[in-house]
Amino acid sequence: MEPANSAALEALLKRGELVESTSEMTPDYLRELKHTLLVSGDTELISAPAYYLAARKAPSVNAFMTGIAIIQDELAHAHIAYHILEELGESQEALIFKRDPKAFRYPYAFDVPLESWTELVVANAMYDQAGFCLLGDIHEHGSYGPWKRGLVKVMAEENFHLRNGRNWSKRISLAGGDARDELQRAVDWMFPLTVEWFGLPDNLKQHSAQLDYRLKGLTNDQLRQQWLSTVVPFMESIGIQVPAHKEGDGYVLDYPFPCTFDADEKHWDFKDPCSWDAVLKRWRARGPRNAEMVALFQESFSKFQVRA
């Protein structure tokens, strides 16, 4: 049997209106909303240790301050998602501090260690751009009012991260020599990881409850194209090569998608295409830095708990 407010919810979504409280949701909508929020919160949260471990390599005090400010923003953005989850009945404490590292639902890219300032700024230019596309879509099309409103400021702050990524990428490219080679190497392994971030291509993903419920407005491929349309021209403008080019109205990848990735070597084998099943298997197993990063924010939690 359909839940009581199923028809009312459907009508509300059709009218383009916003859902404001759980009383308007169906159990299915609530489940999809929570899942979408969890992925967003986990992604913002894990970016803090991922960026922190690289920000320690900042080349100046000012640059370090910028890195730390970005981390502070990411933690605040994570807090917005977890706070809404708490209002929807989840325990923020359990979600952040008591989950197994492998249960976190952030993109695989963050599990591959960012080990230098160069890799951090490329992450700002490419990973934060991916976050910008995904959150911008939710901000623009999302049907859940409280989250949509919370994202106004998130978008403004993500812009600052993008700027840091772009300014520094340009600066490193202009420096030339070894610095520029390092930049190119970072882009070489991080670009395909971000392309993958947007998930299964539309022809393999037949149905999306997130789209039905307007928890997002654009498909995986549309979001991937949006990302490519900003990152490819930018990288080309600073003289950095990327394995994609413009063809007609869209962008085409110059390598088999998906293909195999060696996380320890940070190396893609463009001669070895693989199946999406193999990619999903790699994602589920998580990558090299998963446990270390989760431990960074979980390890001290229980130390200071007052025992009953």
Place this chain on the structure above:
Amino acid sequence: MSPPIFSPLFHAGAGPLESRLWSALAEIDDPEMPVNLVDLGLIYGISVDRGCAAVRLTFTAMGCPASDMIMADIRERLLAEPGIEEVRLDIVWDPPWTSARLTADGREALRAWGLSV
């Protein structure tokens, strides 16, 4: 309250070149907030001597995470002005920045963005 004195409008003593530079800096938005550097009240003074523009400026906080970006933006923008071959930036903390340094436009821009100033 009297208007901040270091804005292009009130910088009456500036020569034509300096006035042009004030206007140029008013085109640069703060990287974190939708308000330009002049309306935010960060620019304390501009002088030009034989192609070298000297800018006295401050930041809203000593730990401003955007200071590198702001300095790079100022350099790039002023060097694009005819007659400017060099840019010298002098960071000062006295007088310290407070929200009283915002121009009326700056105040309005920040209010519209959701900051109470």
